[in-house]
Amino acid sequence: MLTGKHLIAGRWNDGSGTFRSDTITGDDRTFSAGSVELVHEAITAADEAFPVYSALSRGTRAGFLRTIAEEIDAIGSQITAIGSAETGLPPARLEGERSRTTGQLRLFADHIADGLYLDRRHDIALPDRKPVPRPDIRLMQRPLGPVAVFGASNFPLAFSTAGGDTAAALAAGCPVVVKGHSAHPGTGELVAQAIEKAIGRCGMPLGVFSLIQGGNRAVGHALVQHPSIKAVGFTGSLAGGRSLFDLAMARPEPIPFFGELGSINPMFVLPSAAKARAADIGRGWAGSLSQGVGQFCTNPGVAIVVAGTDAGSFVKAAAEELQKISPAPMLTASIARSYRDGTAALETAEGVTKEMGQISPDRAAAPYLFRTKARNWLANPTLHSEVFGPSGIIVEASDVRDLLEVARSFEGQLTFTVHLDDDDCGVARELLLIAERKAGRILCNGYPTGVEICDAMVHGGPYPASTNFGATSVGTMSIRRFLRPVSYQNVPESLLPDDLR
Ligand code: NAP
Numbered sequence: 251m252l253t254g255k256h257l258i259a260g261r262w263n264d265g266s267g268t269f270r271s272d273t274i275t276g277d278d279r280t281f282s283a284g285s286v287e288l289v290h291e292a293i294t295a296a297d298e299a300f301p302v303y304s305a306l307s308r309g310t311r312a313g314f315l316r317t318i319a320e321e322i323d324a325i326g327s328q329i330t331a332i333g334s335a336e337t338g339l340p341p342a343r344l345e346g347e348r349s350r351t352t353g354q355l356r357l358f359a360d361h362i363a364d365g366l367y368l369d370r371r372h373d374i375a376l377p378d379r380k381p382v383p384r385p386d387i388r389l390m391q392r393p394l395g396p397v398a399v400f401g402a403s404n405f406p407l408a409f410s411t412a413g414g415d416t417a418a419a420l421a422a423g424c425p426v427v428v429k430g431h432s433a434h435p436g437t438g439e440l441v442a443q444a445i446e447k448a449i450g451r452c453g454m455p456l457g458v459f460s461l462i463q464g465g466n467r468a469v470g471h472a473l474v475q476h477p478s479i480k481a482v483g484f485t486g487s488l489a490g491g492r493s494l495f496d497l498a499m500a501r502p503e504p505i506p507f508f509g510e511l512g513s514i515n516p517m518f519v520l521p522s523a524a525k526a527r528a529a530d531i532g533r534g535w536a537g538s539l540s541q542g543v544g545q546f547c548t549n550p551g552v553a554i555v556v557a558g559t560d561a562g563s564f565v566k567a568a569a570e571e572l573q574k575i576s577p578a579p580m581l582t583a584s585i586a587r588s589y590r591d592g593t594a595a596l597e598t599a600e601g602v603t604k605e606m607g608q609i610s611p612d613r614a615a616a617p618y619l620f621r622t623k624a625r626n627w628l629a630n631p632t633l634h635s636e637v638f639g640p641s642g643i644i645v646e647a648s649d650v651r652d653l654l655e656v657a658r659s660f661e662g663q664l665t666f667t668v669h670l671d672d673d674d675c676g677v678a679r680e681l682l683l684i685a686e687r688k689a690g691r692i693l694c695n696g697y698p699t700g701v702e703i704c705d706a707m708v709h710g711g712p713y714p715a716s717t718n719f720g721a722t723s724v725g726t727m728s729i730r731r732f733l734r735p736v737s738y739q740n741v742p743e744s745l746l747p748d749d750l751r
Contacts, residue, residue, distance in 0.1 A: 252332075254281045254435075256288055256463055257442045259295030260449070260456030263288060269465030271435050274338040274579050274613070281435045283465030289427070289472040295457030296396035296425035297478040302455045304393045304423035307748070312359035314452045315421060318412055319352035321444035321451075329440050333406050336434040338579030338613070343542065344407065351407040354414055354703050358421035361726045367391065368749055369735070385740045390750050391733035393423030394506075395480035398473040400494070402485035402510075403581045404545045406434040411441040411461060414703075414724055415483030415508075422732040424480070425458045429473055432464030433582045439463075474498050474507070481732055483723065484509040485547070488636070488714050495717050508731050509717035510710065512636040513664040514551040515698050518653060518681060520674035523695070524560035531669050532567030535642070538697035539568075540617050543578045544640030545585070548665055548698040548709075551637060554624075554656050557646040565621060565644055569605050572617040575640070577610035585638060586613045592637030593618045599633060601626035607641070615639045624652045628659055650677045657681055662712025663689040665698035688712065690722065 255262040266285040270278045303311075322329065326348055333344045361367060368391050375386035397419040401410030408414060411428050419426045430438035442461040449458060462469055474482055474497045482498055484491050484507065491509035498507040519531055538550055553568075555561040580586040590609060596618070597604055607618030617640040624647040627633055633643065647653035654677070657666075666685035670678045678694075685692045690711035701709055707725030710718035721731050743751055 252279065252436055252439050254279060254439070256282060256284060257439075257446060257459070257461045258288055258292045259460055260446065263291075265463070265466070267465070269432060271336055272433075272583060273335045276335045279436060281463050281465065284429070284462040284469035285466065286468050286472040288462050289469055289476065292427045292457075292460035292462060293396060293473075293476045293478050295460065296427055297457070299425045299455035299457030300395055303425055303458050306423075308362045308365060310452070311421060311423065312363050314448060314454055315355045315359040315417065317448040317452050318445050319355040321447045322348065322352055322412060322441060325440060325444060329407070329437060332440060333434060333437040336437055337406050337581050339406070339542070339581075347405065347407045350703065351412060354408065355412065355417045357703060357726065358417045358729065361729065362421050365749060367726070367729055367733075370750060375740075388738045388741075388746070388750050389735055390738075390747065391730070392736045392747075394732050394734055395424060396478055397424045397426050397732055398479045398482045399426055399428045400470065400482070400484040400486060401428060401431040401438060403431050403433040403585065404542075404547070405485070406431070406437045407441065409485045410434070411438045412445055414728060415485075418728045419483065419732045420458070422729050424732045427460045427462065427473060427479070429470055430461055430463045435463050470494060471497060475501060477501075477503065479505065481505055482507045483731070485723070486511070488512045491717065506731065507717055508721060508723060510547065510723045511714055511716055512638070513547055513711065513715045514634065514636050514660075515548055515663055515665045515667065516552045516554060516657070516660055517550040517667040517697075518657065518669065519553065519555045519564060520668065520670045520677055521556050521560070521650065522671035522673035523669040524555060524564065526671055528555075528560040528563040529567035532564040533571045534697055536568040536571035536617075538699045539642045540572060540575050540640040541699050543580055543615055544617070545581055545638060546699045548701060550665075550667060550698050551641065552643050552645060554645045554647060554653055556650060556653060557648055561644075561646055565605060568642070568644070569619050572619055572640070573606060575617050577614040577616040579613045580615050580639065583613050586615055589615050589637065589639035589641070592635070592639070593641050596620050596633070596637065596641070596643065599630065601630070602633070602643070617641065620644070621646065624648065624656050627656060634659070634661065653677070654680055654684065657684045657688075660688050662715040664709060664711045664715045665689055665691045665693060667693045667696065667698055669695055690715065
């Protein structure tokens with residue numbers, strides 16, 4: 251049962267004013283809007299909880315993460331029903347996303363259990379060293395303090411209330427205050443109820459988790475600016491992320507802001523691969539591009555091919571595949587509006603041809619496919635902007651030199667994809683050197699949607715793909731965002747943290 255309220259350190263509170271959810275099916279509901287007072291209350295409780303929570307054993311924290319996963323699974327069907335109504339995502343997608351979310355919580359539980367993430371180091375004392383003796387020095391990663399998390403619109407579970415940022419921060423030993431996304435407040439509340447139950451079952455300090463619903467921009471500002479918040483996890487738009495990043499940097503005490511922003515994820519089809527299977531790659535690209543109505547940050551929005559017969563087969567196969575896809579609802583009315591504006595801008599851009607696509611009504615979107623020449627792409631940086639949705643543009647290079655020049659034109663990206671065969675290895679070597687400087691993840695002969703949650707994953711990339719300088723927001727390494735190294739020099743054994751003794 252939904253309360254329509256905010257969970258602040260174990261109590262369900264009202265904020266100031268209300269907002270309505272905008273459901274695709276069923277009735278809209280009224281939710282209490284967040285307030286600055288609630289932000290302060292939640293963060294004060296998180297600050298009080300920090301010394302208690304961060305001092306718990308890793309095993310106890312792991313048990314808490316596993317209990318959250320159990321409680322989410324226990325109300326899985328309710329979460330799917332409300333999630334699907336609020337976001338328009340099909341039930342099967344939400345079921346999959348829930349198992350990704352609970353799998354992520356369990357993965358972090360296992361990850362902290364072995365303690366390797368602490369990166370413990372020990373330089374033993376050398377009292378007889380000349381000319382100066384060396385002291386005993388030990389190092390270990392310690393949690394930062396309370397963390398603010400901004401839930402994503404496009405992953406109502408896996409990147410929201412109990413999503414990757416929350417799981418990583420709780421695993422690290424940091425209390426979390428979530429700013430729920432106003433696109434799915436009911437889903438967020440149900441997940442918060444599951445976390446509340448886990449807090450009760452595990453005897454955690456109540457301030458370890460709070461959820462403040464959206465509906466008021468002042469909430470986000472107050473969260474980022476509060477002196478007790480020590481890091482921020484964010485997934486969303488470049489404009490929103492950048493403005494909150496700037497606020498975090500302008501604080502008297504700047505803090506790390508881990509923003510996962512936009513990306514157009516270029517996909518390069520090299521000549522031998524195109525000769526062998528242009529149509530197959532075209533179909534695969536169309537599938538990846540339109541999956542989930544194109545609402546993935548890893549959506550491969552740009553394909554680069556070398557002009558000729560194989561490029562023609564690629565375009566034809568992609569267009570035929572996209573024609574089969576019916577309009578489907580987007581996550582929010584404003585995302586649908588942005589998609590209409592973005593595709594309209596491409597439709598009228600100089601040197602760009604529309605291969606297929608048409609405007610859809612209301613909150614729905616259907617695929618669009620555009621085509622342009624490499625020279626035009628290079629001359630028009632406005633073509634490089636993300637169009638969030640199932641829209642793709644094919645850039646035709648005149649030869650591989652031209653293709654490499656297009657590769658150099660990209661800003662920071664989450665992913666770079668290369669389709670290649672053995673005979674493409676010469677140019678691929680050059681392309682990968684460019685890719686390493688531009689992207690967080692490089693893939694060969696695949697498609698970038700579908701991000702594996704594992705130890706070796708990087709989901710981040712140079713700005714503007716993210717503000718995660720040197721970090722990832724997916725995979726076990728994402729815990730490092732909420733830790734910092736501390737050295738202990740000649741500290742008596744009895745005073746060291748348990749994990750360092
Ligand atoms: P968004 O507008 O950036 O919102 C994300 C979160 O940040 C929301 O909680 C929002 O609060 C808050 N926020 C945004 N701007 C703010 C500001 N200036 N001050 C305070 N809080 C602010 O992103 P979105 O709603 O998810 O989607 C819009 C666009 O983001 C899409 O069209 C797409 O381009 C991009 N997007 C990218 C990704 C990705 O993974 N890279 C994912 C989803 C969306 P409110 O609830 O008050 O709006």
